[in-house]
Amino acid sequence: MDSPNPYAPPVSSPELASTDPASFGELVRAWEKLRLLYNAILLLPGLGVVALWIMVAKLPVPVAAILTPPVAIGANVAFFLGPLAELYFRVLFRSGAPIGKGRWIIFGAGVAVSAAVFLMSAILAIFASNK
Numbered sequence: 001m002d003s004p005n006p007y008a009p010p011v012s013s014p015e016l017a018s019t020d021p022a023s024f025g026e027l028v029r030a031w032e033k034l035r036l037l038y039n040a041i042l043l044l045p046g047l048g049v050v051a052l053w054i055m056v057a058k059l060p061v062p063v064a065a066i067l068t069p070p071v072a073i074g075a076n077v078a079f080f081l082g083p084l085a086e087l088y089f090r091v092l093f094r095s096g097a098p099i100g101k102g103r104w105i106i107f108g109a110g111v112a113v114s115a116a117v118f119l120m121s122a123i124l125a126i127f128a129s130n131k
Helices: 014-019 021-055 061-079 081-093 102-129
Strands: none
Touching (some): 021 081, 061 102
16 A cells, blocks of 8 residues: 655656756846846947937937936846746746857847847937938
C-alpha cells in the first residue's frame, strides 16, 4: 500500500527550471542596463524633434515643454515591450533558458521602431509648417 502522499511537495524536475527567480532577475537587470543605452540613443533625435516643433512648426516653448515628458514616458513604456517579448519567448520556446544574441535583436528592432516614430514626428512638424 504505497500510495503517494497527496500532501507532499511536488518533486523538482528540469521543467520547473524556468521558474528560477535568478533567471528572471538576470532578465530584468540586463534590460534595465539596455534602457540607459536606449535613452542615450534616442536623446538627440528627441531633442531634434522638439527643436523642429519650436523652430519649424512654431509651437510655443511652454507647449513643447508640456508635450515632451509624456513623449519620453511613452517611449519608455514602449521600451517595456522588449523585455516582455523576451520573457514570453523564453517561457514559450526555451523553457526559461536565455536567448543569447536574441536580446540584441529585440533591442535593435525596438530602437529602429522608436527611431521611426521620431522620424514621423519630425516629418509631421515639417508638413505642419508648410500649410
